[in-house]
Structures are given as C-alpha cells and as structure tokens.
Amino acid sequence: MSVEKLSDVIAILNEYDNNPSKLIPILQKVQHKYNYLPEDAMTFVANSLGIPPAKVFGVATFFSHFSITPKGKHIIKICDGTACHVKKSEGIINAVQNKLGLNAQKHTTDDFNFTLECVSCLGACGIAPVVVIDEEVHPQMTPEKVTALIDEVAKKEAQNAGK
Amino acid sequence: MPANNLKEIKDNYDKQYANITKKIIICAGTGCVSSGSMKVFEAFKTELAKRNLNVCLKISEGCREIYLSKSGCQGFCQQGPLLSIGDTFYTKVKDTDVVELIEKSVLKDEVVERLLYKNPADGKQYKTTAEIPFYKKQTRFLLQDCGRINPEDINEYISNGGYESARKAIAEMSDAEICNFMLDAGLKGRGGAGFPTGKKWDLTRQSKGHKKYVICNADEGDPGAFMDRSIMEGNPHSVVEGMIIAAKAIGADEGYIYVRMEYPLAVTRIKTAVREAREIGILGKGIFGTKYNFDINIMEGAGAFVCGEETALIASVEGARGMPRPKPPFPAVSGLFGKPTVINNVETLANIGKIMAVGAQEFRKMGTKNAPGTKTFALTGHVANTGLVEVPFGTTLREIVNEIAGGTTGEDGSPDQEAFKAVQIGGPSGGCLTKEHLDMPIEYDTLKAAGAMVGSGGLVVMNKTTCMPSIAKFFMGFTQNESCGKCVSCREGTKQMLSMLTDITEGKADDKTMHTLEDLANVVKVSSLCGLGKSAPQPVLSTLRYFRNEYNEHIQNKNCPAGACKALAKYTIDPAKCVGCTACKRACPVGAIxxxxxxxxxxxKAKCIKCGACMKACKFNAISVGG
Incomplete structure (x- = not known):
C-alpha cells in the first residue's frame, strides 16, 4: 500500500478512535475516498481494529452500498422501486444498458466512465420513474430522455479529455 | 439563548417576524428539488435583490418586508415545484415565471392564474391549499408543519410550539408518567407491526441497567414508501423531540438515528437539526437546564433492506453484517451493545411531541378505537395526484384513491375510473387489495384480515395494464435479493418461488407449478426467523387469493390478460382496421409480417420475436397484443 493511501486510511481510523463498532462508517469513508474498497485498505482496517479481515470482507460484501471493484467516474442510479416499476422503469434500464453496452452482470463501462446501479427505492416515488446521475435527481424519465442525459455527460467528458 | 426558556425564544422570534409583510415558501423536498425548485429559489433571490426589496432568508434581528423560505416536502410532489406567496398556492413553477410572480403576486395582491392548480378531473382552478381536494380531504396532524416551516431553523420550530413537550417531559414528568401517558394515548408503532409504543417504552423502562439507548429507525427500505424521508426533510426537529421524550421515558442518555444513505437530503437536514438542538442545550449535557443528559449520534445505513428489522439494525450499528437474531431476548431487555434499547420508527417518534401537546383524549378523537391517530401514506402509481398524504385510521381506500388521489389513470395518464385494478399496500411484506376492498376502513386489523398490512405505508395504485403475477415476481425478486441468507427457508425458498413466478410469466409453467408455489409460500411464511422471510410470500399469497384466474390464464392458456408479459405477447393485426400501409412490415426486424x-x-407467430415495433409503427390502431 502506498504511503499516501496508508496515511489516508490511518486518518479515517483515528477519526473513529480505532473503534471496531464503527466499522461501517469507517468503510464508508474509505469508499468515499477511493470510490470502492481496495483489498489492501480493508486488510489494514481489519488489523488496526483487531478484527479478522474476513469480518471486514463479510461486512463489505453484505451491504449493497459497498463495492469491492472500482466504479466508473459517473454513477447512474436507476430506481426500480414499486412506483417506478409500475411506471415502466424496466424500459429505462434496458435503454441505458443498450446505450452503454452493459448487462445484468456488467455494471461498469470499459473506459470506467459510467457505472449503472439499479436501486430499490430512492423515495422520490411521487415523480416516478426516477434516474439519479451523479447525485442529481431527474424526474419522470423515459428511455429517450435518459439516453439524452447520458449523451450530455459523455459530451462534457470528451470535452474535458480534449483540454 | 438557553433552552430552558423556550418562551423567550418564541417571543423573540415573533417580534422579529412582526415586520414581515409577505412570506414566500418554496418547497425544497427531494421531489421539488429534482423538478427545479432551487432554480426558482435562486431566481427569486436575484430578482428581489434587483428591485432593492428587503428580503430575509432566515428570521433574525432587523427582518422586514419579505421572508423567502425553503420548506420540506409539501406532499404534492407530482405538481412540483410548489410555491406559496401568502395564501396563494402555485404549482409547476419555473424560474422563468419568477418576474411575473414578483410583479403581480408579491408586489400587488394579484394572482397569476396560469400557475394555479387545475384539477384534471373537472378543470376547476384553486387558489389555496385549503380548497384543493388533495389537501382538503386529508387530516394533516403530523404533517401540519411539514412543508410550512423552515426545517433548518430551530427557532421557527420552537415558535410553532416545538420542544415544549420535550421540555415538559424532561423537567416536569417522571419516566412512569410518560409511559402511562403514551399508554392512554394508544399510539401504535407506525413502522408496520403496530406494537403499542407506550408498552414498548414501559418494558424498557422496567429493564435493569444504567445504560440504555433510544434508536430511531429511519431505514425506510420499502420500495414505494417515502413518508419517513418527507418527515425528516420537512420537520426533522419533531423526530429529535420524540427521541428526547422516549429517552426520558426509559432512562436513556444516548440515541442513534439510523438513516438510509439513499436519502442524502434527509441526512443533511437531520444532522443540522441535531447540531442546532445541541447549540441551544436541547441535546447534550444538562438539557433544558436540568441534570438530565441526552445526545444523538447519526449513522448512515449502507444499504440493506433487512436492517429495517430491529435486531439486524442493532447488529449493523455494532459494526457487523446486518443479520437478525432470534427474539427473545427482546431489545427492551438486551439490545444495542447488550443494553436495554427502544427502537421506534420515524413517524412514531414524530407523533409524540404533537400528542403530548394536544393531550391523549384529543389524540384519541382521531382514527378508530383500536388505532387512534392518523397514518401517512406514500400514494403512487396510476393515479392523477401522487404524493404524501395523511388520513385518520378508518378512512376507506375509496376516499384515498378517488377523492385525494383524484382517481385512477389509464395508460395515457388521463383519469379513467374504469381502469382501477388493485392497490398494493405495505410493500414487499404487504399484499394487494381489489375493488371489493374499496369501502373497507383502513386499520391494522382489517388489512391483516384481507391478507395485506399497513406496513410502513406505501400505497401503489395499479391500473389494468398491470399484470399481477408479474407484480408478485417483482416483489419476490426484491426479497430474494435482500434475503440475508441466515435461514434456509427464506434464502432458498425465495429463490425457488422467484423461479416459479418467472416460469409462469414466461409461459413455461404447468398445473403443478401453482400448487408447489402455494405450498412453498406457506412453508417460508412459518419457518423464517424474521419479518422479512415471514412476509416474503405475502405478495404471492395475496395475488393468488384475489387474482387466481390471472395465474390460470398464464399457465393454461399461455396468455397474459394485461398484455404485460412480453414472452406471452401475441401480436395480431385486425384485418378490419388494417389499410395495408406496410408501415409494420417495414418496421419488423425479422420479417415476420x-x-x-x-x-x-x-x-x-413462429417468426415473431415480440419486440412490439409493429405496434408502435401502426398509425391505425390495428395491431393488438395479448388476448
């Protein structure tokens, strides 16, 4: 593990007094920093807290928010809760998968620009179906609207890359 | 200012507020923000500043003329962004409307009619929320201040009578008195199971030990439910106040709010509320100037539906996988870190301060004898008005669907009373209700008898384009995914049920499938440890009970009456309507036409891949799907 990464993780652990009961908030902070949970960081957290690495791995794989593989730069969350589902969110999921060449097993694009996550409910049922791209909530989506949004993000990304 | 003098805070606030002549409230709930309400807010700020008007964003010393305030969720999400200027209520406001609104509605007392709410059913326009059927038919007891007050200003909460109940409980009442009061009031837990709150508190109060905890369960994981989110966003102090009273009732000095990370705005608001309360001595050491200590930690959940179950939630706060354990011992005896713990849901806690303010007798006047008070529902699906509603227990489904929600809508989104098919209530643990239940009063017991449950309060109205076996499959997919894997019957049972439901919707099932499915559903129901497994078969059992014919159609005739199951779709062209324009033939990717x-x-039919391209291409409505 790099010195820089090591000092980041130590700082997070100190913030929670190396308290094993704070494992979840610690992992949340680590994930926030690296956008996933690197294996070496998890092992280091386990050793520092005096708990088996298997326990940390167990917690990391139990909760859907944690990811042990790197995620894309832009996160697209499509709500497939009941309200969104009856308002045909399935069509939106298919449209995004087709657009980005993803499927039920593959969630991240090869260039690591996009990760697609299907979530159970974002609590914005009054404006279903809902799509969240990088924390911004988009109401009453359709397959056409969502692909246009992705085009916009991709265009910005290409512009930034060109600079 | 110290919190032992709430009256002083209130008087001070009222004095500062006295010079305000116009109040503009912009809804800043998740729904309205996503429809662009913050752009409207910024536009107001800029345009008012251009006109050199006195504007204040938070009531403080020297405020006069205009108060521009953000509120929490006002409930009428579909019509957002929502805005009120004085009493006048505007819907679907855009930033480009702001200049006109300022010139007419703020500076003169004129009304901008084109932005008033128009009832889709009769085309009538309404000026105030008091007149709009969506609000008029509700009883907003709990949500009274939600969407009216600024959720990020503790002084505004206090000036509306807030924290007076908590002060009274801390300074003037004994723990037993508070428990007895709650028993008199008869409040039942709003998280789903409906356990009497007073009884829960009294059991925890009697448990021995110096260290006790209060946990607020804000892990609202039911898909299709957002009541708790709205309360936390709209009136977070009401939750904090409820927790303080609960703490005194059981003798706790520490509390946790376990909130879903999928609700970023609710997390921010509740954090602000806790900080504000700490700053004026309502939380922390020696609260309200007494010797009593109580403080609140906030923990963000990491995404697991099963953590709504109390023992799983406790495991997760302790830093472990969120898996439930057998009860007893109940959390009242041995909960968080082995200490006596009370766990209440957001809506339950938000009720408490209000109930103490009005008194147990007054509270009991609402609702029914067995279920006093009101219940909030997240009203979604195929209805004209979706949003957050609050009604007394005992209200009928018909009143909610037809009067508040403005009736069922058809496929094109316009009102169509004939399109009503079912209401799904209680999420993945609940069941479906049909036309015959429309006049049944909604209450814990009546719903249970009908094979559904109050649950946390998700209410999804479905029209005739919804296929019931598919809905059962949808919920089973959800519970199968969320099963923690501890009990074999739930882990394997949900998987098998899902595969049988998939067979049914894909036309691969035979007569045996339905019997096996029903048998297995009953096994999983009785042999799982926690609520998730016990109620996982509920959507299957309830749809089998009321829509058995629809299952039979799928199995015997390989036909989906709702036309929703793609694998069973049969595209046919009506020769009487077809004019032979060849549009469908050209659209078909496999040359099946x-x-x-x-x-x-x-x-x-042998070549058809059921993509539906022909139906989209046909301009004469000649192509139909299903039987």
Whole structure:
C-alpha cells in the first residue's frame, strides 16, 4: 500500500478512535475516498481494529452500498422501486444498458466512465420513474430522455479529455 | 439563548417576524428539488435583490418586508415545484415565471392564474391549499408543519410550539408518567407491526441497567414508501423531540438515528437539526437546564433492506453484517451493545411531541378505537395526484384513491375510473387489495384480515395494464435479493418461488407449478426467523387469493390478460382496421409480417420475436397484443 493511501486510511481510523463498532462508517469513508474498497485498505482496517479481515470482507460484501471493484467516474442510479416499476422503469434500464453496452452482470463501462446501479427505492416515488446521475435527481424519465442525459455527460467528458 | 426558556425564544422570534409583510415558501423536498425548485429559489433571490426589496432568508434581528423560505416536502410532489406567496398556492413553477410572480403576486395582491392548480378531473382552478381536494380531504396532524416551516431553523420550530413537550417531559414528568401517558394515548408503532409504543417504552423502562439507548429507525427500505424521508426533510426537529421524550421515558442518555444513505437530503437536514438542538442545550449535557443528559449520534445505513428489522439494525450499528437474531431476548431487555434499547420508527417518534401537546383524549378523537391517530401514506402509481398524504385510521381506500388521489389513470395518464385494478399496500411484506376492498376502513386489523398490512405505508395504485403475477415476481425478486441468507427457508425458498413466478410469466409453467408455489409460500411464511422471510410470500399469497384466474390464464392458456408479459405477447393485426400501409412490415426486424400493399397484413407467430415495433409503427390502431 502506498504511503499516501496508508496515511489516508490511518486518518479515517483515528477519526473513529480505532473503534471496531464503527466499522461501517469507517468503510464508508474509505469508499468515499477511493470510490470502492481496495483489498489492501480493508486488510489494514481489519488489523488496526483487531478484527479478522474476513469480518471486514463479510461486512463489505453484505451491504449493497459497498463495492469491492472500482466504479466508473459517473454513477447512474436507476430506481426500480414499486412506483417506478409500475411506471415502466424496466424500459429505462434496458435503454441505458443498450446505450452503454452493459448487462445484468456488467455494471461498469470499459473506459470506467459510467457505472449503472439499479436501486430499490430512492423515495422520490411521487415523480416516478426516477434516474439519479451523479447525485442529481431527474424526474419522470423515459428511455429517450435518459439516453439524452447520458449523451450530455459523455459530451462534457470528451470535452474535458480534449483540454 | 438557553433552552430552558423556550418562551423567550418564541417571543423573540415573533417580534422579529412582526415586520414581515409577505412570506414566500418554496418547497425544497427531494421531489421539488429534482423538478427545479432551487432554480426558482435562486431566481427569486436575484430578482428581489434587483428591485432593492428587503428580503430575509432566515428570521433574525432587523427582518422586514419579505421572508423567502425553503420548506420540506409539501406532499404534492407530482405538481412540483410548489410555491406559496401568502395564501396563494402555485404549482409547476419555473424560474422563468419568477418576474411575473414578483410583479403581480408579491408586489400587488394579484394572482397569476396560469400557475394555479387545475384539477384534471373537472378543470376547476384553486387558489389555496385549503380548497384543493388533495389537501382538503386529508387530516394533516403530523404533517401540519411539514412543508410550512423552515426545517433548518430551530427557532421557527420552537415558535410553532416545538420542544415544549420535550421540555415538559424532561423537567416536569417522571419516566412512569410518560409511559402511562403514551399508554392512554394508544399510539401504535407506525413502522408496520403496530406494537403499542407506550408498552414498548414501559418494558424498557422496567429493564435493569444504567445504560440504555433510544434508536430511531429511519431505514425506510420499502420500495414505494417515502413518508419517513418527507418527515425528516420537512420537520426533522419533531423526530429529535420524540427521541428526547422516549429517552426520558426509559432512562436513556444516548440515541442513534439510523438513516438510509439513499436519502442524502434527509441526512443533511437531520444532522443540522441535531447540531442546532445541541447549540441551544436541547441535546447534550444538562438539557433544558436540568441534570438530565441526552445526545444523538447519526449513522448512515449502507444499504440493506433487512436492517429495517430491529435486531439486524442493532447488529449493523455494532459494526457487523446486518443479520437478525432470534427474539427473545427482546431489545427492551438486551439490545444495542447488550443494553436495554427502544427502537421506534420515524413517524412514531414524530407523533409524540404533537400528542403530548394536544393531550391523549384529543389524540384519541382521531382514527378508530383500536388505532387512534392518523397514518401517512406514500400514494403512487396510476393515479392523477401522487404524493404524501395523511388520513385518520378508518378512512376507506375509496376516499384515498378517488377523492385525494383524484382517481385512477389509464395508460395515457388521463383519469379513467374504469381502469382501477388493485392497490398494493405495505410493500414487499404487504399484499394487494381489489375493488371489493374499496369501502373497507383502513386499520391494522382489517388489512391483516384481507391478507395485506399497513406496513410502513406505501400505497401503489395499479391500473389494468398491470399484470399481477408479474407484480408478485417483482416483489419476490426484491426479497430474494435482500434475503440475508441466515435461514434456509427464506434464502432458498425465495429463490425457488422467484423461479416459479418467472416460469409462469414466461409461459413455461404447468398445473403443478401453482400448487408447489402455494405450498412453498406457506412453508417460508412459518419457518423464517424474521419479518422479512415471514412476509416474503405475502405478495404471492395475496395475488393468488384475489387474482387466481390471472395465474390460470398464464399457465393454461399461455396468455397474459394485461398484455404485460412480453414472452406471452401475441401480436395480431385486425384485418378490419388494417389499410395495408406496410408501415409494420417495414418496421419488423425479422420479417415476420406479410401482406400486399393496400391489403390487410398478418403476423407470422413462429417468426415473431415480440419486440412490439409493429405496434408502435401502426398509425391505425390495428395491431393488438395479448388476448
């Protein structure tokens, strides 16, 4: 593990007094920093807290928010809760998968620009179906609207890359 | 200012507020923000500043003229962004409307009619929320201040009578008195199971030990439910106040709010509320100037539906996988870190301060004898008005669907009373209700008898384009995914049920499938440890109970009456309507359509891949799907 990464993780652990009961908030902070949970960081957290690495791995794989593989730069969350589902969110999921060449097993694009996550409910049922791209909530989506949004993000990304 | 003098805070606030002549409230709930309400807010700020008007964003010393305030969720999400200027209520406001609104509605007392709410059913316009049927038919007891006050200003909460109940409980009442009061009031837990709150508190109060905890369960994981989110966003201090009273009732000095990370705005608001309360001595050491200590930690959940179950939630706060354990011992005896713990849901806690303010007798006047008070519901699906509603227990489904929600809508989104098919209530643990239940009063017991449950309060109205076996499959997919894997019957049972439901919707099932499915559902129901497994078969059992014919159609005739199951779709061209324009033939990617120009075409069912391209291409409505 790099010195820089090591000092980041130590700082997070100190913030929670190396308290094993704070494992979840610690992992949340680590994930926030690296956008996933690197294996070496998890092992280091386990050793520092005096708990088996298997326990940390167990917690990391139990909760859907944690990811042990790197995620894309832009996160697209499509709500497939009941309200969104009856308002045909399935069509939106298919449209995004087709657009980005993803499927039920593959969630991240090869260039690591996009990760697609299907979530159970974002609590914005009054404006279903809902799509969240990088924390911004988009109401009453359709397959056409969502692909246009992705085009916009991709265009910005290409512009930034060109600079 | 110290919190032992709430009256002083209130008087001070009222004095500062006295010079305000116009109040503008912009809804800043998740729904309205996503429809662009913050752009409207910024536009107001800029345009008011251009006109050199006195504007204040938070009531403080020297405020006069205009108060521009953000509120929490006002409930009428579909019509957002929502805005009120004085009493006048505007819907679907855009930033480009702001100049006109300022010139007419703020500076003169004119009304901008085109932005008033128009009832889709009769085209009538309404000026105030008090007149709009969506609000008029509700009883907003709990949500009274939600969407009216600024959720990020503790002084505004206090000036509306807030924290007076908590002060009274801390300074003037004994723990037993508070428990007895709650028993008199008869409040039942709003998280789903409906356990009497007073009883829960009294059991924890009697448990021995110096260290006790209060946990607020804000892990609202039911898909299709957002009541708790709205309360936390709209009136977070009411939750904090409820927790303080609960703490005194059981003798706790520490509390946790376990909130879903999928609700970023709710997390921010509740954090602000806790900080504000700490700053004026309502939380922390020696609260309200007494010797009593109580403080609140906030923990963000990491995404697991099963953590709504109390023992799983406790495991997760302790830093472990969120898996439930057998009860007893109940959390009242041995909960968080082995200490006596009370766990209440957001809506339950938000009720408490209000109930103490009005008194137990007054509270009991609402609702029914067995279920006093009101319940909030997240009203969604195929209805004209979706949003957050609050009604007394005992209200009928018909009143909610037809009067508040403005009736069922058809496929094109316009009102169509005939389109009503079912209401799904209680999420993945609940069940479906049909036309015959429309006049049944909604209450814990009546719903249970009908094979559904109050649950946390998700209420999804479904029209005739919804296929019931598919809905059962949808919920089973959800519970199968969320099963923690501890009990074999739930882990394997949900998987098998899901595969049988998939067979049914894909036309691969035979007569045996339905019996096996029903048998297995009953096994999983009785042999799982926690609520998730016990109630996982509920959507299957309730749809089998009320829509058995629809299952039979799928199995015996390989036909989906709702036309929703793609694998069973049968595209046919009505020769009477077909003019032979060849549009469908050209749209078909597999060449399954044959026919000559200007003569009726036909679909070759063997070649058809059921993509629906022909139906979209047809301009004469000649192609139909399903039987």
């Amino acid at each position: 044959t026919g000559e120009v200007k003569k009726p075409h036909a679909v070759d």
